[in-house]
Amino acid sequence: MLAMVLPPMILVAQNNWSTEQGGHGPIVLATGLWLLAREYRSSRGLEERGNLLLGLVALALFLAAFIVLGITGILELQVVAMYGALIAGAYLLVGARMLRAVWFPIFYMAFALPPPDTVVATLTNPVKIAISQGAVSLLHAFGYPVGSSGVVIQIAQYELFVAAACSGLNSLITLSAIGLFYVYLRHRSDTRALILMSLLVVPVAILANFIRVLILILLTYYVSEAAAQGFLHDFAGIVTFAAALGTMMALEALYSRVTARKPEVVLHG
Template identity: 55%
Template sequence: MNNEAVGTWEAADRKSSRRRAAPLRWPKLSASAWLLIAGIVALGIPTMLTVARVSWSTEQGGHGPLVLATGLWLMWREVPGALRLREAGNAWLGGGFVALCLLAYLVAHITGIIEVEGFAFYGALLGAGYLLFGGPVLRELWFPLFYLGFVFPPPDQAVAIITQPIKIAISEQAVNLLYALGYPIGSSGVSIQIAQYDLLVAAACAGLNSIISLTAICLFYIYVRHHANWRYSALLMLTIIPIAVFANFVRVILLILITYYFGDAAAQGFAHDFAGLVMFLISVLTIFAIDGLAAPLRRALGNGHDDD
C-alpha cells in the first residue's frame, strides 16, 4: 500500500513536470497586429544599420552588438513565462504613444539625428508590445527591455556635459599622484605636460566615454547572477560608476607613463587601445572581486540564503 502511494505520487510529479516543461505556444495575433509589427520592424532595419555603422565602431558604443545578443537571449529566456500574463493594452494610450514615437522617428530620420531616431524606434516597438501583450507582460520583462535600450547611442552632447567635470577631476588627481612620485609633470587648463610632451585632457580621459559600456555589462552580470536578491543587486549597482571612474583613473596614469617612457606616438597608437582594454578588464574584475568579498552581505540581505 505504501509503495502504491509512492508510485502514485511519482506519477503525479512526472505529469506536473511535463506540464511545466510543455512549450508555451506563441499567442495568435490578428492580421492588423502582424501588420503593425512588420511595419515597425521595417522602419527599424535602416535605423539599426545606421546605429551599427555610426556607433558600434566607437569606444562609446562598442558594447552594442554584445548588448543586443545578450538582451535577445534574456528575452528568449523570460518571454515564455511573461506571456502568461498577456492582456490587451489600452488602445488609445498605446496607439497615441506609438504615433508620437513614429512622429519623432520621422523628424529624426529626416534631420539625421541618429540618437533620437534610435530611441524613437525603440519606443514605438515598446508601444506596440504594450498594445499587443499589455502592461503586465512589459513589467515582467522590465530588465531585458531596459537593458536593450543600451543598444542605442545616447546624445554625445549630453555625455560630454555629464563627464567633463569627472574628466577634469581625474586628470588633476593623476597629475598630483605622479608629481608626488617625482615625475616632471604638470597641468594647465585642458592639457597635461609630462617632460617634453603635451597630452590633451579630453584624449587622456576618452576612456570615460565607455562608462555606458561598462554600466551595461555590469548590469547584465548583476541581473543574471543576483536578480533574485534585489536588495543586494541594488547595492552592487551603486558601485558601477565609482568602479568605472577608478578604472579610467588607472587608464590615464598608464597613458601618461607610456608617453613619458615611450613617446607620444606609442601612447596614441597601439598602446592607447591597449589602455582601453586594461580599463575594461579592471572594471569587470573589480566588480567580480567586490561581489566575491561581499558574500556575507549577500547572504544577510538574502535572508541567509546565497543566490550563487
C-alpha cells in the first residue's frame, strides 16, 4: 500500500499542495484521517469480510488503471485510481457496513486530491465571466468608467484580467471541504442540515468572489494597478475567504437557532 500511495502523493504535495488552489490538501488529509479514526472507533462491531469476488474485481480494475495512468503521467487521474484501490481494499477487510458508517471521512478526504485542470476550467470559466460582467455592470450603474472586453476588465486607464480578478474561485474546493467538515461535526445526525448547508457552499463562494472582484477593481481605480495585483490582491483573497467561511458559520448558526425553537402548544379548555 505504501509503495502505491507514497510516490504519487509526494508528487501531489510538490505540484499541487504548494499552490493556492491546492493549499488545503494537507489540512484536509490530516483532519480527514482524524475523523476517520474517530468514526471507525465509534462503529466498532460492524466489521465483516467483504464479498471476495466483488472486492478483488474492483481492486484489480483500480490497480490496472493506476498502473496505466502512472505510465501516461496523468497524475490527477492516477491518484483517483489509487484512492479507489484503497477503498476496494478496505471493503475486502471491513465490509460494506463499516464503509457506510465512515462514508463522510472517505468522501471528505477526496478533496485532498487534485482535480483535473480541464474539469476546473470547464466549471469555473463561465462563472468567472458572469462574475466579472456582473461587477462591471454594477460599477457602471454607479457611474464608474468601467467596461469589459472578453477576458479584460477596463476601468479608467487600467486593465485587469478576468482570470486574475476571479482567481478566488480556486478557493471553492477549499471552502467546500472546510464548510462540509464543519457542518458534519455540528450536524452529523441531521441529514437535512447537512444537505442544506452543502447546497449553500457554492452560492456563498460565488458571492464572496463577486465582492472580491469589486474590491480589486476599486483598488485598481483608486490606488494603482500594481497595488491591486500585488500584496493587496492576496490580502483581498484571504479576507474574502474568511468572510465566506464566516458567512457559512453564521448561516449554520441561524439554522440551528431556527430549528431549535419548539412550537408553543396552546391548550383551550
